[in-house]
Amino acid sequence: MHHFAYKGGVLHAEDVSLDALASEVGTPFYCYSTATLERHYRVFAEAFADADALVCYSIKANSNIAVLRTLGALGSGMDVVSEGELRRAQTAGVPSERIVFSGVGKTREEMAFALKAGIYAFNVESEPELSALSEVATGLGATARVAVRVNPDIDPKTHRKISTGKAEDKFGVPYTRARELYAEAAALRGIQPCGIHMHIGSQITDLKPFGDAFALLKDLAEQLADDGISMEFVNFGGGLGVPYRGTNDVPPHPDEYARVVFDAAKDLGCKLLFEPGRMIAANAGILVSRVLYVKQGADKTFTVVDAAMNDLIRPTLYEAYHDIWPVAETLRESERTATDVVGPVCETGDYLALDRQLPSFSQGDLVAIMTAGAYGAVQSSTYNTRLLVPEVLVKGSDYEVVRPRPDYDDLIGREKIPNWL
Numbered sequence: 108m109h110h111f112a113y114k115g116g117v118l119h120a121e122d123v124s125l126d127a128l129a130s131e132v133g134t135p136f137y138c139y140s141t142a143t144l145e146r147h148y149r150v151f152a153e154a155f156a157d158a159d160a161l162v163c164y165s166i167k168a169n170s171n172i173a174v175l176r177t178l179g180a181l182g183s184g185m186d187v188v189s190e191g192e193l194r195r196a197q198t199a200g201v202p203s204e205r206i207v208f209s210g211v212g213k214t215r216e217e218m219a220f221a222l223k224a225g226i227y228a229f230n231v232e233s234e235p236e237l238s239a240l241s242e243v244a245t246g247l248g249a250t251a252r253v254a255v256r257v258n259p260d261i262d263p264k265t266h267r268k269i270s271t272g273k274a275e276d277k278f279g280v281p282y283t284r285a286r287e288l289y290a291e292a293a294a295l296r297g298i299q300p301c302g303i304h305m306h307i308g309s310q311i312t313d314l315k316p317f318g319d320a321f322a323l324l325k326d327l328a329e330q331l332a333d334d335g336i337s338m339e340f341v342n343f344g345g346g347l348g349v350p351y352r353g354t355n356d357v358p359p360h361p362d363e364y365a366r367v368v369f370d371a372a373k374d375l376g377c378k379l380l381f382e383p384g385r386m387i388a389a390n391a392g393i394l395v396s397r398v399l400y401v402k403q404g405a406d407k408t409f410t411v412v413d414a415a416m417n418d419l420i421r422p423t424l425y426e427a428y429h430d431i432w433p434v435a436e437t438l439r440e441s442e443r444t445a446t447d448v449v450g451p452v453c454e455t456g457d458y459l460a461l462d463r464q465l466p467s468f469s470q471g472d473l474v475a476i477m478t479a480g481a482y483g484a485v486q487s488s489t490y491n492t493r494l495l496v497p498e499v500l501v502k503g504s505d506y507e508v509v510r511p512r513p514d515y516d517d518l519i520g521r522e523k524i525p526n527w528l
């Protein structure tokens with residue numbers, strides 16, 4: 108469910124015409140809907156309303172501070188993976204006691220920064236990281252609250268580049284080593300083991316891998332209790348998938364996911380933490396682009412638009428499918444033909460859709476690349492010396508450019524010609 112719909116023949120974000128917005132801010136641009144963000148956060152949070160739960164939105168999905176402020180105001184915590192993301196959460200006004208810090212490669216500087224900020228917990232991913240954290244915390248006279256991220260070796264049945272819970276993935280501590288590591292952690296200075304963490308992957312649309320993984324979490328929590336190490340919280344990570352193909356692919360509802368969680372967690376007496384990213388942000392954002400040319404190749408038609416792989420890398424990086432809607436509703440009814448939607452970047456892999464049945468677009472038409480609110484703008488780059496795409500947040504009939512398009516001086520001006528040239 109999202110709040111992008113046709114009104115008076117034109118695609119709108121809530122009550123804002125995307126045609127008007129395109130004239131105002133220029134194309135391409137990302138457009139986010141507040142109502143959709145809020146709705147998705149609430150649907151997820153309400154699935155756990157009867158439990159002691161903290162939803163830590165995974166900032167990496169969409170880290171614009173206006174998005175963070177919107178979610179923080181609803182009570183969301185944040186899952187961060189770098190000092191930069193922690194600073195964003197702080198800038199958005201999210202209290203530190205609602206922030207968890209994940210990632211396999213935290214630097215000592217980042218650990219110190221997070222300890223001084225007083226975050227809720229670190230998700231620790233290895234033994235050497237645990238030792239480093241102990242040293243940094245001891246040096247600061249602080250105590251790091253720690254959850255060990257456990258790798259359960261479970262196939263989440265998603266794209267291989269976004270699976271994180273198989274033995275061959277770089278994440279977490281092998282399940283079989285976890286109990287031992289908790290015993291070590293309990294003896295380390297500056298470390299308070301108080302939680303268990305797991306995150307098995309992203310865009311997961313089958314509940315079975317979650318169920319299998321969560322059963323292991325439960326077993327581990329019970330074993331640790333036997334060892335005299337009681338867990339204050341269990342962090343189930345994120346990963347719940349979203350419908351990229353409209354009504355043709357319907358992932359489990361958060362209520363169904365919650366049933367799987369409660370099956371494992373009901374007797375543990377722990378606080379429940381979650382780190383959803385995509386589920387909250389994906390459908391709340393679109394990328395709006397203009398058709399530059401329609402080009403007839405030898406065997407196919409290329410629709411060349413002004414957005415490219417540097418703006419939305421998901422299609423080429425993960426073979427991801429994003430629906431493409433015309434902004435003008437009349438085009439929606441027109442006859443469809445197969446086309447590749449490609450950008451101006453000089454790479455064959457620069458495409459947003461391949462061999463897609465779409466209305467016959469003409470030069471100047473606007474298109475909306477749907478479900479682009481998560482892992483869209485955050486993964487953009489300036490490849491081909493293209494300007495980063497602006498981000499616009501809509502609320503009802505209001506909108507604000509929450510990240511302006513930079514100018515060429517921003518992009519090139521920081522570089523330097525050495526004095527020997």
Ligand code: LLP
Nearest residue numbers: 165209306309310345346382383384385482
């Ligand atoms: N927690 C941890 C520790 C994570 O690594 C991630 C995502 C999440 C939570 C949030 O997962 P979500 O609920 O969003 O599935 N760029 C890729 C996705 C990478 C996901 C990385 N980790 C994509 O565009 O599909």
